[in-house]
Amino acid sequence: MAMNRKELVAAVAEKSGNSQAAVNGVLDAVFEVFTEQISQGEKVTIPGWMAVERTDRKARQGRNPQTGETIQIPAGHSVKLTAGSKLKAAVSK
Incomplete structure (x- = not known):
């Protein structure tokens, strides 16, 4: 849930x-x-719980799944969330 x-x-x-x-x-x-x-572009860290940061993605070639046509996917940004030790320990119980 x-x-x-x-x-x-x-x-x-x-x-x-x-x-x-x-x-x-x-x-x-x-x-x-x-x-x-x-x-x-700053990383936010809450020790023991999590770290959140922006990541960069390079431009790359992809494929349109409907047509099979090759397309160019532009460079961009994404967000990465990393679990800290306290959060990982809570999950493993």
């Missing part, structure tokens, strides 16, 4: 004793900082 944002906000609010509105505002701010830093 997947947890959506509303359920996450409710769970964090309950554990922290803060209102859902306050938790929602903090989540918005966290994601805004992530977006700003990663778009500038």
Whole structure:
């Protein structure tokens, strides 16, 4: 079962004793900082939990699956999320 944002906000609010509105505002701010830093090419690291960084992809040739025609895929960026040791340990239990 997947947890959506509303359920996450409710769970964090309950554990922290803060209102859902306050938790929602903090989540918005966290994601805004992530977006700003990663778009500038900076890596965001939360030791033990995760690291998020922008990666570069080179231009390459691909194939249109419907026609089989060779196409040129332009260079671009992607996002890489790496799990930290605490997150990995929680999964292996």
